[in-house]
Amino acid sequence: MQQLIIHGVTLDGQRFRPSDWAERLAGVLSPFRPAGSAGGHLTYSPYALPTLIEGVRCVVVDARLRELEPLAWKFVYEFARDNNLRTSEVPDAAA
Numbered sequence: 001m002q003q004l005i006i007h008g009v010t011l012d013g014q015r016f017r018p019s020d021w022a023e024r025l026a027g028v029l030s031p032f033r034p035a036g037s038a039g040g041h042l043t044y045s046p047y048a049l050p051t052l053i054e055g056v057r058c059v060v061v062d063a064r065l066r067e068l069e070p071l072a073w074k075f076v077y078e079f080a081r082d083n084n085l086r087t088s089e090v091p092d093a094a095a
Contacts, residue, residue, distance in 0.1 A: 002062070002063055002089075002090050002091060003060050003061065003062055003063060003089065003090040004060075004061045004063065004076070004077070004080075004087060004088075004089055005053070005058050005059070005060050005061075005087060005088045005089070005090065006022075006025075006058060006059045006061065006076070006079070006080045006085050006086075006087050007053070007056055007058050007085060007086040007087065007088065008021060008022060008056050008057035008058060008085070009056055009085070009086050010083070010084045010085060010086070011084045011085070011086060012084070015056075016057075016083060016085060019057070021057065022050035022051075022057040022058060022059045023050045025048070025050070025059050025076070025079065026044045026045070026048045026049060026050045026059055027044070028075075029044075029045050029047065029048035029061075029065070029072060029076065030043065030044050030045050030048075031045070032045045032047055032048070032065060032068055032069050032072050033045050033046065033047070034046065034064075034068075045065075046062065047061065047062040047064060047065040047068065048060070048061050048062070048065065048076065059076075060090075061073075061076050
């Protein structure tokens with residue numbers, strides 16, 4: 001897996017609320033960055049970016065976050081699970 005996508009739709013098809021959940025989740029993960037990378041306090045981490053996919057708010061989480069900070073990865077994964085959110089994976093192109 002190269003990326004985990006957390007969709008703002010529950011497993012039973014309901015939109016997840018609040019409407020800014022993706023930005024909030026990505027904001028919590030903003031301190032996690034590649035070594036030596038610069039980033040202001042108002043920028044998202046390249047490992048967790050909010051986006052829209054087919055009109056649905058999502059957070060795209062880079063699998064490298066798991067190696068950089070396992071507890072942050074666990075937090076994101078459990079957030080999706082605890083809120084019954086749909087997830088999908090984008091496989092590594094080399095796999």
